[in-house]
Amino acid sequence: MIISVRRIVPSRASMLPALVAGSLVLGASSADAQAAAKASPRVVASSRAIVAANVVNIVTTDYAFDMPASIPAGLTTMRPSNKGKELHHVYLVKVDAGRSSKDVLAWMKAGGPPPKWMRPVGGPNASAGVTEFTSTLAAGSYVALCVIPSPDGVPHVMKGMLKDVQVTPSTTAPAAPPKADVTLTLKDYDFVFSKPLSPGKHVIAVTNAGPQPHEFFFAKLAPGKTPAEMAAFAEKPVGAPPGMPMGGITDILPGDTVYLTVTVPAGEYAFICFDPDAKDGKPHLVHGMIKQISVK
Numbered sequence: 128m129i130i131s132v133r134r135i136v137p138s139r140a141s142m143l144p145a146l147v148a149g150s151l152v153l154g155a156s157s158a159d160a161q162a163a164a165k166a167s168p169r170v171v172a173s174s175r176a177i178v179a180a181n182v183v184n185i186v187t188t189d190y191a192f193d194m195p196a197s198i199p200a201g202l203t204t205m206r207p208s209n210k211g212k213e214l215h216h217v218y219l220v221k222v223d224a225g226r227s228s229k230d231v232l233a234w235m236k237a238g239g240p241p242p243k244w245m246r247p248v249g250g251p252n253a254s255a256g257v258t259e260f261t262s263t264l265a266a267g268s269y270v271a272l273c274v275i276p277s278p279d280g281v282p283h284v285m286k287g288m289l290k291d292v293q294v295t296p297s298t299t300a301p302a303a304p305p306k307a308d309v310t311l312t313l314k315d316y317d318f319v320f321s322k323p324l325s326p327g328k329h330v331i332a333v334t335n336a337g338p339q340p341h342e343f344f345f346a347k348l349a350p351g352k353t354p355a356e357m358a359a360f361a362e363k364p365v366g367a368p369p370g371m372p373m374g375g376i377t378d379i380l381p382g383d384t385v386y387l388t389v390t391v392p393a394g395e396y397a398f399i400c401f402d403p404d405a406k407d408g409k410p411h412l413v414h415g416m417i418k419q420i421s422v423k
């Protein structure tokens with residue numbers, strides 16, 4: 128079992144502004160904040176615990192999540208690594224008090240519209256390498272599931288790939304979100320980048336402008352392969368993959384913003400949303416939410 132939740136302590140230089148912001152959030156007086164700003168970073172660090180994102184390592188296998196059952200609320204970075212033969216993702220939903228994975232599974236078996244007691248909050252989409260997903264988690268009950276289908280067409284969740292996760296209240300000041308260098312807006316039905324994606328490491332702020340929930344999956348295309356071929360493979364993974372899965376995010380609701388940290392080599396990429404449409408149930412890619420993007 129490889130399970131760890133660890134807190135990354137920011138460098139001293141980055142700690143001070145975070146503390147001042149945190150003091151205000153916690154309701155301290157502005158005099159306190161000014162005093163804190165004047166104090167040495169060492170004293171500040173010992174007087175209040177200020178942390179960056181919690182890093183949660185998630186190991187996926189066929190068909191299970193190896194991850195902590197309890198994590199503290201606040202800014203959270205999910206770092207998935209896949210030890211399975213098939214691709215997996217983390218589709219995280221917040222559920223009302225008293226609900227659990229049993230209710231989610233019962234709904235999935237029965238079918239029908241998404242229940243009101245369940246709210247998707249995103250998570251890292253399938254990748255062959257390392258993709259980090261960062262968002263702020265409120266305290267409450269959550270369920271992680273994988274809805275990627277096996278070659279037999281059955282989604283992994285139906286093979287037992289779901290897990291209850293409790294997010295516990297945190298007493299530490301909220302950490303600031305990561306600084307994004309590019310923004311990706313998801314909308315009905317398009318992917319809009321704030322600027323062209325260059326080769327290298329990026330922190331992408333992903334916002335859903337709605338009105339429907341959206342996800343995105345992206346893959347580096349093999350030479351001569353198309354986004355349509357990649358989409359077909361993702362829906363029915365048989366034969367040689369037409370590209371390398373790079374990650375993305377699972378469903379988020381309109382108005383939500385999450386962060387994706389990823390390193391992209393130069394090349395051609397497919398960006399795809401598989402979410403079922405609210406009107407006709409067809410995947411959003413059928414409505415045009417599939418795009419080829421050059422990284423150069």
Ligand SMILES: [Cu+2]
Binds near residue numbers: 214216275283284288
């Ligand atoms: Cu899976």
